[in-house]
Amino acid sequence: MTTMKTKKFRGIPLSVLDLAPITEGSSAEQSFKNSADLAQHVEKWGFHRYWLAEHHNMPGIASSATSVIIGHIAGKTKHIRVGSGGIMLPNHATLVIAEQFGTLESLYPGRIDLGIGRAPGSDQATAFALRRTLHSQVEDFPLQLDELQAYFEVNPTARVRSFPGEGLHIPIWLLGSSGFSAQLAAEKGLPFSFASHFAPDYTLPALNIYRDHFKPSNVLKEPYAMVGVNVIAAETDEKAQWLATSQQQQFLSLRRGEPTQLKPPINNMDDIWDPFERTAIEKTLDSHATIVGAPETVKQKLESFLIETKANEVIINSQIFHHEDRLRSYEIIAEMMN
Structure with missing residues (x-):
């Protein structure tokens, strides 16, 4: 396996969160081509990891x-x-996930991460279509996690075993947007990733819960927290703010219960949202965890974000309509790394 030293920003690794956006008038096929191209670029630029998110029944997300x-x-x-x-x-089914990620780790040894969450990633009707039942409760998630971890352990006496999967060391991360997964990650001694990019108000409380209650494990001796942030960077603040209207439109469509493909930028959001919608979306896309601007603006705000959160790692989402602008946004971030 070819290795390369990860570049860092102020000593912190930077990673990529890709929602595999399907832009208006485009297709999932093109989205996957764009994702592969972006992954190749950010690998060359020194980003640490590249994660994709599970969403369903979303016309603008292909993953x-x-x-x-x-x-x-x-x-x-x-x-x-x-x-x-x-x-x-x-x-x-936890066995299916163990087999899938056991397969991935066997194909690409030492390169696969398994981040898991407990939200449906969809609405209730879609959750039912996926599961054929809605009987599972929040309280079931720790048990599911125990089952998943057990499938990766070597246990010749188990009636059901994961092949491939058993005996493989695949890092399991807990993801969250509240205190529940923070508490569970601390209890299990697992790395934790918090979704600041859409739940900014809960970031510090969740990180405090995780760090204050962390119990060392054979996986991790000290807490390790990665925090999500939206970054839209361009040559000028004005262009970055214009590019950011695509993400604002995406959140507006979700708020209205009418998800769409990722729309092109527009000149004035006030033409399409009302004051209540604007307030709600600006609260969700809080300026601490949604950084929009020219290189120096992004640098200063990212530094402040790191100081505030004391994150061990940052994972960056950039919902930008044009692929070239998205590449350039990540390139600007890469240029800040030492």
Whole structure:
């Protein structure tokens, strides 16, 4: 396996969260081509890992078959870690996930991450279509996690075993947007990734819960927290703010219950949202965890974000309509790394 030293920003590794956006008038096929191209670029630029997220029934997100696209990206790259940010475990049989990620780790040894969450990644009707039942409860998630971990252990006496999967060391991360997964990650001694990019108000409380209650394990001796942030960078603040209207439109469509493909930038959001919608979306896309601007603006705000959160790692989402602008945004971030 080819290796390369990860570049860092102020001593912190930077990673990529890809929602595999389907832009207006485009297709999932083009989205996957764009994701592979982006992954190849960020690998060259020194980003640490490349994660994809499970969402369903979303016309603007192509990564619903998350394990499949992880394999595609890993096959198009050489050394960057590739994983899920995350797999929504209640949607799946734990054995299936163990087998899928056991397969991925066997194909791309030492490069696969398994980030898991407990949210459905969809609405209730879609959750039912995925699971054929809605009987699972929040309280079931720790048990599912125990089952998943057990499948990766060597246990010749178990009636059901994961092949491939058994005996493989695949890092399991817990993802969250509240205190529940923070508490569970601390209890289990696992790395934790918090979704600051859409739940900024809960970031510090969740990180405090994780760090204050962390119990060392054979996986991790000290807490390790990765925090999500939206970054849209361009040559000027004005262009970055214009590019950011695509993400604002995406959140507006979600708020209205009418998800769409990722729309092109527009000149004035006030033409399409009302004051209440604007307030709600600006609260979700809080300026602390949604950084929009020219290189110096991004640098200053990212530094402040790191000081505030004391994150061990940052994973960056950039919902930008034009692929070239998206590449340039990540390139600007890469240029800040030492």
